[in-house]
Amino acid sequence: MxxxxxxxxxxxxxxxxxxxxxxxxxxxxxxxxxxxxxxxxxxxxxxxxxxxxxxxxxxxxxxxxxxxxxxxxxxxxxANRPVRTLLLASKAGHAMNDLLFRRQGGELPIDVVRIMANHEVLSPMAAFYGVDFESHAVTPETKPDFEARVRQVVEDEGIELVVLARYMQILSPELCDFLAWRAINIHHSFLPGFKGANPYRQAHTRGVKLIGATAHFVTSDLDEGPIIEQNVVRVDHTMNVAKLMRKGQAQESQTLAEAVRLFAEHRVLADGDRTVIFR
Amino acid sequence: MxxxxxxxxxxxxxxxxxxxxxxxxxxxxxxxxxxxxxxxxxxxxxxxxxxxxxxxxxxxxxxxxxxxxxxxxxxxxxANRPVRTLLLASKAGHAMNDLLFRRQGGELPIDVVRIMANHEVLSPMAAFYGVDFESHAVTPETKPDFEARVRQVVEDEGIELVVLARYMQILSPELCDFLAWRAINIHHSFLPGFKGANPYRQAHTRGVKLIGATAHFVTSDLDEGPIIEQNVVRVDHTMNVAKLMRKGQAQESQTLAEAVRLFAEHRVLADGDRTVIFR
Amino acid sequence: MxxxxxxxxxxxxxxxxxxxxxxxxxxxxxxxxxxxxxxxxxxxxxxxxxxxxxxxxxxxxxxxxxxxxxxxxxxxxxANRPVRTLLLASKAGHAMNDLLFRRQGGELPIDVVRIMANHEVLSPMAAFYGVDFESHAVTPETKPDFEARVRQVVEDEGIELVVLARYMQILSPELCDFLAWRAINIHHSFLPGFKGANPYRQAHTRGVKLIGATAHFVTSDLDEGPIIEQNVVRVDHTMNVAKLMRKGQAQESQTLAEAVRLFAEHRVLADGDRTVIFR
Amino acid sequence: MxxxxxxxxxxxxxxxxxxxxxxxxxxxxxxxxxxxxxxxxxxxxxxxxxxxxxxxxxxxxxxxxxxxxxxxxxxxxxANRPVRTLLLASKAGHAMNDLLFRRQGGELPIDVVRIMANHEVLSPMAAFYGVDFESHAVTPETKPDFEARVRQVVEDEGIELVVLARYMQILSPELCDFLAWRAINIHHSFLPGFKGANPYRQAHTRGVKLIGATAHFVTSDLDEGPIIEQNVVRVDHTMNVAKLMRKGQAQESQTLAEAVRLFAEHRVLADGDRTVIFR
Structure with a gap:
């Protein structure tokens, strides 16, 4: 059976x-x-x-x-066919390390086909986990080329899921539309609080007592995509921005990994702008 | 419809x-x-x-x-028929207050038919919420009479659920059997840790970093009944037993109320010694 | 000593x-x-x-x-002198009931001198807990009179803390200034998400996976006052607005009570627009 | 300065x-x-x-x-001197991977001098993170030799902290005494519940609604050492033992890393059998 x-x-x-x-x-x-x-x-x-x-x-x-x-x-x-997955990354490796380690341990039913990054720094980690890695300098001029390359990989490799594992560039509206309901981003705040850049700085300024992470589908409307998973952790007045950042990273990794697992197990369905999650 | x-x-x-x-x-x-x-x-x-x-x-x-x-x-x-419920209580009123307040606000689909207590002290609260209240001194000698009275109320009033809202007496095995799968107790620890008396004192002695509450069905095997709901809250070394107790009471009330809601909405089924909970 | x-x-x-x-x-x-x-x-x-x-x-x-x-x-x-406290309330009684019950049990070092409400409905609860209660119809026309009465009570009764226990009216900038750093409000969302009216409806529309409550000092800049305490609870796609509301009320009561306790124990200090909390 | x-x-x-x-x-x-x-x-x-x-x-x-x-x-x-640390491991790499990744990112002020394991399997991970690794078959016969080697490494290398990162062997009472208050273990349950072997199986049998992890100092009294940190995560009746295990691993890694950070920042002091934690 x-x-x-x-x-x-x-x-x-x-x-x-x-x-x-x-x-x-x-x-x-x-x-x-x-x-x-x-x-x-x-x-x-x-x-x-x-x-x-x-x-x-x-x-x-x-x-x-x-x-x-x-x-x-x-x-x-x-149910046991791993979902063909492309990771986009930048310099921060915690979310990517967590995904690759969990996949290796059989915890995530994904097949990480390739990693594309806008920096070289995570290349050794990709090599350790045996995943193809390519890096591209992404500037305003080269961004269209990079995105064309992403599209090509998605099509050539039969990619079913693109994960932005702390990829620090905004995707063009065209690429967002192309990847609709199959690209997951991790935002390092408890959305809808602290949209945009530097959410930990915003959280520090506002003096919140909990910080969070939000995994959501990518849409052209930045930080407004359908939410898949969220988590929070308690913080206090003694923590500066750097400490909030460190404290939040465990939440980011865990929240993203959970969202990827839910997606790969076909537990996430689209209901308008919202998600139905069958846990 | x-x-x-x-x-x-x-x-x-x-x-x-x-x-x-x-x-x-x-x-x-x-x-x-x-x-x-x-x-x-x-x-x-x-x-x-x-x-x-x-x-x-x-x-x-x-x-x-x-x-x-x-x-x-x-x-x-x-689905909208309130479950006929009997509360057993002693002196501590937080769990009972919480249940009565939630019922009054329409949050809990129960009909609290009567409160039976082994002290007088909660009588005014029962009166405020308009629930019949009877108190009995429960001693080793009078305990059989009290338990006979409980049985009688259950039968005469068509009671479907008995809630031990911090009732501080152990029920006889016979009464436990009579109430099997229809009596819910709140234990003030995260079972199976700290069974028996004074769980907050035990928690303090052991130096745990989280304390909890467990709502479970009553069985003759004390603190071993099927678990319905559990919650925890963070504590630290500065808290003495009294502070742990205060800190834990909110968890007790909330955990018991949630278990009662799950039961009253027919979301709790029996699978051997374990529960299946359809949330 | x-x-x-x-x-x-x-x-x-x-x-x-x-x-x-x-x-x-x-x-x-x-x-x-x-x-x-x-x-x-x-x-x-x-x-x-x-x-x-x-x-x-x-x-x-x-x-x-x-x-x-x-x-x-x-x-x-x-340390043991109870803080003289005035409650403002409307129709929802969960937060007020929680504060009064905890005070009665000796858990909150406050002395609730009086309750002022813009509805009659909580009058019996005030009577049960033995607290003076006055209700005023608050309309655009009568609002200045009501606020003048609040000021008078604060001054005549030596009020040190005003608690808005789900008081559903916006205070004037003048009253906010008068009560600066001594009035605590509970907002039924995880600020800064879902400011303003109907936060549970906003949360439902956005499809968040956690909802929360925020206790903060009242300022004339609505929902922007210094945060004292926050909590969240997990929700899912099956919950409509009414269910989110019920689910959130326990968080509201608990978060407000904790903020009041911190204030009354002199654990909250002002650092610009942020709070320093000595737990 | x-x-x-x-x-x-x-x-x-x-x-x-x-x-x-x-x-x-x-x-x-x-x-x-x-x-x-x-x-x-x-x-x-x-x-x-x-x-x-x-x-x-x-x-x-x-x-x-x-x-x-x-x-x-x-x-x-x-404050900035990294604590000289020895890791003991077996086959499961999640806790070790987490520690090494956090140390690499500057999050943990430790210097992992060496990894000693009773299996070969984690050797490549140690190599990737650039840490000396030695494996020894540990049998009843060779256990004294292995423990003598641990002592020697501790003494020769000036080890200040020994971390049992899911090391699946019981240390002898002599070694426990030798390492008193400087060896941290992660137990995969919410102690004092489910001591001993197979805690996830025990948790499944008992039908608990939350599972947890406990980081504690190693003592010769198994699973009774002073607790440093604990965390829990919600589970339900649908999860078999394997799923509980996967679900619990993130808690284990995070709880152990937090305990190591607290220790390395000199935030853990001994108060009889309990810990004082200055966060």
């Missing part, structure tokens, strides 16, 4: 769960996990079903047929 | 979800929430389904019929 | 701690707790010293003399 | 803080941080003072002289 994952969303109508479960029974599948949500805001229905079954293709065909009248958007995937 | 809740558990077999959802479709019901879990430890299946439907009795009959071969234990209840 | 608390701030200069401790030794006092902080941002020094000593007046005189050259702002207070 | 740290403990007597601050003033030092604690349980006094001063030796002499009558145990150290 294979472990498969069905994700499906459609306008909410009675009978949809029964239709899906019928298709699963019909191919001899066994449901091991089922979550569903009907959004009162958008009138949309979402589900994620983990199924033990013989044949991915047969299950997919059965679900497609059973939900034919529901105008559904669906996917049936192998 | 009424808001109904189906809870069901049975030995895990393929087709059970499809059978239930079929029954719901058949009576024109609409699923608004569905959670399920198959326990690898006990081979048992659990589900909770929230349904908008016309007729509770019709839905119940349909689900009973549809799951006839599955050896299922099931219940179909009105 | 009395338990006294010295709080002092001054421009940072070597020798200040030695000067203060010298004064304490000179009057035969014993230090039981000492905290200090030098702010790199403002070059200011802050300390809080708990002292067991015979005579508050003698200690105050000694500290004043010893720190004569330091341009210090200082106070020597009895 | 150098940044120095004075730590001192002695039987509690009036005048001790004044004596220390006098010595600091006498050598022209400036206090930047001061914390103190008088333990009501042991009648002992503890302090940690961060001082900007010209000369470590002069400051030490001044403090020794000033506190001559107090029967004090004291140390004056350079």
């Amino acid at each position: 294979d472990q498969l994952v069905v994700t499906l969303d459609c306008p909410d109508r009675p009978g949809i769960v029964h239709a899906i479960t019928g298709a699963i029974v019909a191919v001899g599948g066994n449901i091991t996990e089922l979550q569903q949500f009907s959004s009162p805001d958008t009138g949309h229905f979402f589900t994620r079903v983990a199924v033990d079954a013989q044949d991915r293709v047969a299950l997919e065909r059965a679900v497609v047929d059973a939900t034919a009248g529901f105008d559904a958007h669906l996917r049936v995937d192998d | 009424d808001q109904l809740v189906v809870t069901l558990d049975c030995p895990d077999r393929p087709g059970i979800v499809h059978a239930i959802t079929g029954a719901i479709v058949a009576v024109g019901g609409n699923i608004t929430e569905l959670q399920q879990f198959s326990s690898p430890d006990t081979g048992h299946f659990f589900t909770r389904v929230a349904v908008d439907a016309q007729d509770r009795v019709a839905l119940e009959r349909a689900v009973v019929d549809a799951t006839a071969g599955f050896d299922a234990h099931l219940r179909v209840d009105d | 009395d338990q006294l608390v010295v709080t002092l701030d001054c421009p940072d200069r070597p020798g200040i701690v030695h000067a203060i401790t010298g004064a304490i030794v000179a009057v035969g006092g014993n230090i039981t707790e000492l905290q200090q902080f030098s702010s790199p941002d403002t070059g200011h020094f802050f300390t809080r010293v708990a002292v067991d000593a015979q005579d508050r007046v003698a200690l105050e005189r000694a500290v004043v003399d010893a720190t004569a050259g330091f341009d210090a702002h200082l106070r020597v207070d009895d | 150098d940044q120095l740290v004075v730590t001192l403990d002695c039987p509690d007597r009036p005048g001790i803080v004044h004596a220390i601050t006098g010595a600091i003033v006498a050598v022209g030092g400036n206090i930047t941080e001061l914390q103190q604690f008088s333990s009501p349980d042991t009648g002992h006094f503890f302090t940690r003072v961060a001082v900007d001063a010209q000369d470590r030796v002069a400051l030490e002499r001044a403090v020794v002289d000033a506190t001559a009558g107090f029967d004090a145990h004291l140390r004056v150290d350079d």
Whole structure:
């Protein structure tokens, strides 16, 4: 038996769960996990079903047929197939180190195909983890070339997920649109507080008692993308900006890794500008 | 349309979800929430389904019929019917105050039918919240009488849930058995650490850096009942036992209230000695 | 021996701690707790010293003399004297109930002298806790009268702390200035996110994964006052605005109570627009 | 000016803080941080003072002289001198990776002199971070040799701190005594719950709703050593032992790193069987 994952969303109508479960029974599948949500805001229905079954293709065909009248958007995937992932990085290595270490330990179902950075400094770490690494100086002049290269890698390598692991450049609106709902960024604050640059400095100035990190999908509207995961940690008046930064890095790494895991396990669905997360 | 809740558990077999959802479709019901879990430890299946439907009795009959071969234990209840609840208390009023205040604000779907205490001191609070209150001196000699009175109230009043809101007496094994899976206690530590008396003193002696509270079902095996909810809060070396106690009380109240809410919303199911919680 | 608390701030200069401790030794006092902080941002020094000593007046005189050259702002207070407090409230009673219950249990060193509200509804709760209550209809026309009454109560009753326990009206700039650094508000979001009205609605729209509460000093710049305490709690996509609200109320009550405790124990000092908190 | 740290403990007597601050003033030092604690349980006094001063030796002499009558145990150290550290490891690399990465980034003031392991598998990671690595098969027969080698390294290399970064062997009572108050272990549960082997399995069996990690000093009384730091994370009924393990690893790494930082910054003092932590 294979472990498969069905994700499906459609306008909410009675009978949809029964239709899906019928298709699963019909191919001899066994449901091991089922979550569903009907959004009162958008009138949309979402589900994620983990199924033990013989044949991915047969299950997919059965679900497609059973939900034919529901105008559904669906996917049936192998639960253990690692998601093809591209990392973008700059100089700070904590988030990237954490992702690569967890992937190596089998904790994250991703296949890190390549790392692209705008600095050389993380090259040895990439080498240690055995991941292809390329660095490019990204200036206003060369940015279009860099972004063209990102697009090319995404297309040539069949990239399903792009992770901005503290990549410190703003992507162009065109690239954001190209990567819609498949690029995850980690912002080093508890959004919507402290958007933009230097959030730790802003947090220090404001004197907050907790700082946080937010993993969200990349959109052209900076720091406004749909939120996947957030965490906070307690701070106090004695901490200067550098200390807030150090304190926050563990949150950043952990929050990003959790968001990547949720995405790679097909637990994140799009509900307008918000996410539905099936943990 | 009424808001109904189906809870069901049975030995895990393929087709059970499809059978239930079929029954719901058949009576024109609409699923608004569905959670399920198959326990690898006990081979048992659990589900909770929230349904908008016309007729509770019709839905119940349909689900009973549809799951006839599955050896299922099931219940179909009105989601908005408050659970008939008896509180046991002693002198400390924080947990009881919290429950009564939340109930009054409509936050907890319970109907507090009566408070029974082994002291007089909480009588004015009961009066303020308009709940019948009776106090009994509980000594080794009178304990059987008190417990007989508890049984009588449970039976005469149709009590579905007994909450020990910092009731500082140990129930007899017989009463524990009588109240199995329908009596919730709050223990003022993070179980299984610091069982028994004076957990805050034990925590101080051990020098822990977090203290907690545990809401669990009452069993005759003291402090070993199935856990429903737990919370912790950070403490430090400067705090003496009295300060730990004050610090912990907010956790106690909140943890107990959350456990009561989960129970009253039919979100707690029994899996051997453990709980399945559908949040 | 009395338990006294010295709080002092001054421009940072070597020798200040030695000067203060010298004064304490000179009057035969014993230090039981000492905290200090030098702010790199403002070059200011802050300390809080708990002292067991015979005579508050003698200690105050000694500290004043010893720190004569330091341009210090200082106070020597009895640690066990409850702070004279005025509550402002509207219709929601959770924060007020929590404060009154904790005060009654001896957890908060405050003396709630009076409650002023713009609705009648909390009158029975005030009566139950034995606190004077007055309600006033607050309209644009009557607001100046209400605020004049607040000032009068503050002055006549020697009020040291005003707590806005979910008081749903904006105070005038004049009253904010009058109450500077002695009025605490609870905002039902994790500031600086979701300022202004309906923060739970804003949080729902933005799809955040944690919601919070912020206790801060009242200033004429709405929701921008110095932060004293913050807390968060995890939420998810299934929660509508009403559920976020219920979920957030426990955080609000707890965060406000903690801020009031810190203030009443003289643990909150002013460092420009930020707070120094000596826990 | 150098940044120095004075730590001192002695039987509690009036005048001790004044004596220390006098010595600091006498050598022209400036206090930047001061914390103190008088333990009501042991009648002992503890302090940690961060001082900007010209000369470590002069400051030490001044403090020794000033506190001559107090029967004090004291140390004056350079705040920026990294603590000489030996890591013990087995096969799991998460805690070790985290420590080495944080040290490399300047977050932990330690100098990892050597890694000793009872398996080869972490050798490449040690090489990547440029730390000497030696592995030894540890059997009942060879354990005395291994422990003799540990002692030798500690003595020859001037090791100040031994960190058991998920080292899965029990140290002999003799080695525990030899390393008293200078060896830190990470236990993968929220002690005192789930002592001994397989804490995640125990946690699963008991059905707890939070799991945790505890960093403590090593003593011959297994899992009973003084606690330095603890953290927890929420879990639920769906998580099997393997998932609890993965979920817990981030807590383990973070809790151990925090304990090591506290130790290396001289923020951990011994109060009987408990720790005083000056954060």
